[in-house]
Amino acid sequence: MSENNTSQTNNWFETWFDSPYYHILYKDRDDTEAQLFMDNLTHYLNLPEEARILDLACGKGRHAIYLNQLGYDVTGVDLSENSIAEALKSGNDRLHFKVHDMRVPTDEKYDAVFNLFTSFGYFENEEDNFKTLMAIKESLTEYGFAVIDFMNANYVIDNLVPEETKTVDGIDFHIKRYVKDGHIFKEINFEDKGQKFHFTEKVRALKLEDFEAMMEKADIYLLDIFGDYKLRKFFKNDSERLIMIFK
Secondary structure, eight states: OOSSSOOTTSOHHHHHTTSHHHHHHTTTOOHHHHHHHHHHHHHHHTOOTTOEEEEETOTTOHHHHHHHHTTOEEEEEESOHHHHHHHGGGOBTTEEEEEOOTTSOOSSOEEEEEEOSSOOOOOSSHHHHHHHHHHHHHTEEEEEEEEEEEEOHHHHHHTOOOEEEEEETTEEEEEEEEEETTEEEEEEEEEETTEEEEEEEEEEOOOHHHHHHHHHHTTOOEEEEESSTTOOBOOTTTOSEEEEEEO
16 A cells, blocks of 8 residues: 555554654654653652653653663553564663553553653544543552643644745655644645655644543543643643643
8 A cells, every 4th residue: 555645444643653754754853852851750750760651652762762761661652563663672671662552551550651742632533532541540550640741732723833844854844734623733745756645643632621521530630730841830821731740
């Protein structure tokens, strides 16, 4: 099957996240910022040195690898086989990676479950988002904490860049963004080696009140909310992130 379009049978993220072009477009993501966030988060949670952490939807494992360097026993899981294959190159006896669907609870329990960088709200069915939340809850130890690092939908929608072109590795990625049916869409068009490609990212524009309603239904206790990677206070219209700590 040609890779240049999402087939009707797959969810968009199954093809796009497994595409080499996904990693090309986003390869310049800020590792320093990500590491600062992990430093702040593990310090705030006061995780013991031997803590076991689950990185849910870990991609190629950049957060998981750094958490392991901090001394934690880390398991990274992701639906993308290509991403996990890449992450496994960094694995060791305290850094594990496997292909796993985030809607399903893990076999083991963890002291912390991290779902980072807006890796939530992909599913067409609202029930699947709730299943993911329940799976996170069921993957925690009795004293464990979970963290969802999501975009602040209010801020993102207010600051949406409708069209731009990003050139990475000689490829011009033409990007369009818009809001429709409660989702934020990103259409990505480009050409490479004489072939045209089209991918769509689609994330439900979940707001704090949506998460609060889901968490109440799941009997989850929301402990704290932050608005950025320095763990500063959350402001509904001004914060770039919506970071929720719960158990």
